[in-house]
Amino acid sequence: MTIITCRDITLQFNSDQAPILDHINLEIQKGEFVSIIGKSGSGKTTLLQMIGGLLVPTKGEVNVLGQVIFEPLDEMTYMFQKPVLLEWRNVLENVLMPIELKRKPNQQDVDKALEVLASVGLGGHQNKYPHELSGGMMSRVTLARAFMMEPKILLMDEPFSALDAMTKEQLQLELMKLTKQYRTTTVFITHDITEAVYLADRVILLGRQPAQVVEELQVPFARPRPKELKFDTSFIEIVKGLHNSIEGLGGH
Numbered sequence: 001m002t003i004i005t006c007r008d009i010t011l012q013f014n015s016d017q018a019p020i021l022d023h024i025n026l027e028i029q030k031g032e033f034v035s036i037i038g039k040s041g042s043g044k045t046t047l048l049q050m051i052g053g054l055l056v057p058t059k060g061e062v063n064v065l066g067q068v069i070f071e072p073l074d075e076m077t078y079m080f081q082k083p084v085l086l087e088w089r090n091v092l093e094n095v096l097m098p099i100e101l102k103r104k105p106n107q108q109d110v111d112k113a114l115e116v117l118a119s120v121g122l123g124g125h126q127n128k129y130p131h132e133l134s135g136g137m138m139s140r141v142t143l144a145r146a147f148m149m150e151p152k153i154l155l156m157d158e159p160f161s162a163l164d165a166m167t168k169e170q171l172q173l174e175l176m177k178l179t180k181q182y183r184t185t186t187v188f189i190t191h192d193i194t195e196a197v198y199l200a201d202r203v204i205l206l207g208r209q210p211a212q213v214v215e216e217l218q219v220p221f222a223r224p225r226p227k228e229l230k231f232d233t234s235f236i237e238i239v240k241g242l243h244n245s246i247e248g249l250g251g252h
């Protein structure tokens with residue numbers, strides 16, 4: 001079932017300048033994991049913001065869960081590159097934040113938060129404050145918070161790009177497990193081609209400005225995937241192919 005449709009969308013920030021995105025058409029299915037890659041400045045974040053209802057296209061429309069959107073929906077959650085945590089609240093209280101914005105959390109919510117924290121490797125850390133956490137732990141807290149509400153749609157803008165390689169790999173595994181468990185439809189932006197292919201069912205490549213979808217690639221491995229897949233010859237061939245496609249776009 002299609003739950004996100006970008007229909008012929010064009011985005012122009014200023015009427016006297018060329019569009020950033022040009023006639024983008026995209027359909028994303030329920031439970032699908034889609035990575036979006038492209039050169040820096042190609043419009044990946046802009047596209048994600050339109051899917052999230054933070055920006056309205058100049059032309060065309062974005063339809064999410066059966067409605068044309070003009071603002072973010074409750075069914076969506078964002079995760080950004082920089083973990084945004086409230087310094088004066090401990091880990092558990094940060095994870096409970098989305099519930100608290102709606103109602104007073106109950107014991108069931110606390111149990112759920114502890115369960116999600118455990119599944120991102122933070123069991124036993126619930127009473128720590130953000131200043132006591134490493135960068136990787138902070139990202140884990142934001143991941144747990146994102147899944148606390150079991151969002152139908154997760155929009156991720158380079159969430160792991162500031163992390164070291166080992167932590168990034170762990171978080172990729174945890175994200176893969178959680179998106180599978182909750183059947184979360186995920187749109188994931190990254191500069192890292194290996195990460196894009198490893199996580200996604202489908203990789204979308206944006207071209208140069210005004211950007212269009214220049215390539216769509218179905219990744220032929222069932223999810224969740226073992227981390228060893230990254231050393232598989234057929235996996236490496238796919239990454240190489242996309243690398244060549246990006247290089248073929250020219251520019252810097």
Ligand SMILES: Nc1ncnc2c1ncn2[C@@H]1O[C@H](COP(=O)(O)OP(=O)(O)OP(=O)(O)O)[C@@H](O)[C@H]1O
Nearest residue numbers: 013014020038039040041042043044045046047191
């Ligand atoms: N609010 C804005 N007003 C005008 N131009 C903008 C605005 N936001 C982004 N842009 C321009 O739109 C283009 C696409 O930006 P965007 O951040 O979507 O690209 P990106 O592919 O996500 O880049 P990166 O990979 O470097 O994060 C850039 O040229 C940027 O300068």
